[in-house]
Amino acid sequence: MAAAALAPLLAAAPSPARARTAAPATEPVELxxxxxxxxxxxxxxxxxxxxxxxxxxxxxxxxxxxxxxxxxxxxxxxxxxxxxxxxxxxxxxxxxxxxxxxxxxxxxxxxxxxxxxxxxxxxxxxxxxxxxxxxxxxxxxxxxxxxxxxxxxxxxxxxxxxxxxxxxxxxxxxxxxSDTATPDDLDTGAIDDAMGAKGSADDGIYKCIFVRKEKIVDGYMVLPPGLGSTSAFNFQPLGNGRAAVSADCCMVADEVQQVLRLLRKADVKLVELHNHGLRDKPRLFFVHFWAVGDAARLARALRPVVRATNVKPAG
Missing domain, CATH: 3.30.1460 (Yope Regulator; Chain: A,)
Known part of the structure; x- marks a missing residue:
């Protein structure tokens, strides 16, 4: 292309110095x-x-x-x-x-x-x-x-x-x-020991709840611990020490694959991997899963999942 034809394009393009000066104006206002x-x-x-x-x-x-x-x-x-x-x-x-x-x-x-x-x-x-x-x-x-x-x-x-x-x-x-009576057909002490957290009863279900340790932000709002960032392991007694577990594990991106591997190693059925929010920082992912078996054994198998995430007991 001739130099004369290039001249209007070069004139319209910002100089490197001008581009460096203008860059901050394009940064997100939320910063x-x-x-x-x-x-x-x-x-x-x-x-x-x-x-x-x-x-x-x-x-x-x-x-x-x-x-x-x-x-x-x-x-x-x-x-x-x-x-x-x-x-x-x-x-x-x-x-x-x-x-x-x-x-x-x-x-x-x-x-x-x-x-x-x-x-x-x-x-x-x-x-x-x-x-x-x-x-x-x-x-x-x-x-x-x-x-x-x-x-x-x-x-x-x-x-x-x-x-x-x-x-x-x-x-x-x-x-x-809700009825907060502890289920009498589950070894809740063994579940607590295995999970590393004191659970609580809710209408016949025994729940061990964990929250993320990081500060979680939604847009400009700091979320209280546990709001939109909870891992919940719910045990429904089925008799003879057995339970159905329906659970939800909260992760950041770097934790996801390790958690999925640990869940399958524990013979857990994966249900869904998704997000709960749109503007959370750090970005959170959640996996829902299902298992049936001896409650204490399931709790022991799930403890590595807890260890693989940056959480603490909600209590």
Whole structure:
């Protein structure tokens, strides 16, 4: 190409010096945005939200108002096991207040396939985001789906009314207090020793919960420990020391392949590998899995999975 023809192109292109000067203007604005921290609240602060949701919740770590909606209305079978609601059918939503007076709603909701589209439409009418749509179980009857929901706003009652309207498109029962009696047909001490954490009972299910050690950020918001970053190992007693395990392991990218290998080494059935959020940092991945067998043996086989991730007991 002739020099005369090149001249207009060269004139239009930024010089190296000009390009270096202009680069900072193209950097994401969020790099300069100050992170927003959650603030402590009390149950009294959430009384109006509880009224809208239709039942009681609890306060976790003084910052996260949590309400469970277990699908006690469903009679679900997976691999010949009648799945109790607290094993894998526990819808729940959480609210967190932030230092800028805003509120975050996050949740994980179980819907039947027949309810799915109407539930999604209701979420969208109320501008509640969907960040994941997936399954927790294999070979299930009836067919159910799990959705992760997310909205950041300034009026917690508006958030509560929106998610309540979506629940009203389903047969989800109103929340009520759970039975916390420890299952008497599981060796929970052996499970605790094997998992390296003290578990807790929830409506006949024994649960060992772990949270990520890192600070997890969603956009500009620092998430409280355990919100959207939990590994949960749930044991449903089947008699004679046996259990069905439905679990969810939280990982960063560098941990994923090792965890998958360890799960298969433990003869665990993999269900789904996916994300729960859209803007989390570090980026988190989750694997849902299923196993049936001697509860203590399964717990011992799963302990290497815990060790392979950067987590600590939630207690």
């Amino acid at each position: 300069a945005q100050k992170l927003i921290e959650p603030v402590h609240t009390t149950l009294k602060d959430w009384k109006a939200v509880a009224k809208v949701l239709g039942g009681p919740g609890d306060l976790k770590r003084k910052v996260m108002y949590h309400t469970g909606f277990p699908r006690r209305d469903l009679r679900l079978v997976s691999h010949q096991v009648h799945v109790k609601p607290s094993l894998a059918l526990g819808s729940h939503v959480s609210f967190v207040r932030y230092s800028d007076r805003s509120t975050l709603l996050m949740g994980d909701v179980v819907v039947t396939e027949d309810e799915l589209q109407d539930f999604v439409d209701a979420l969208q009418r109320h501008r509640i985001g969907i960040t994941a749509l997936h399954k927790h179980l294999l070979a299930q009857r009836p067919d159910v789906w799990w959705l992760h929901v997310h909205k950041h706003g300034h009026d917690p009652l508006e958030l509560a009314r929106g998610i309540r309207a979506a629940f009203d498109e389903t047969a989800t029962p109103r929340p009520r207090s």
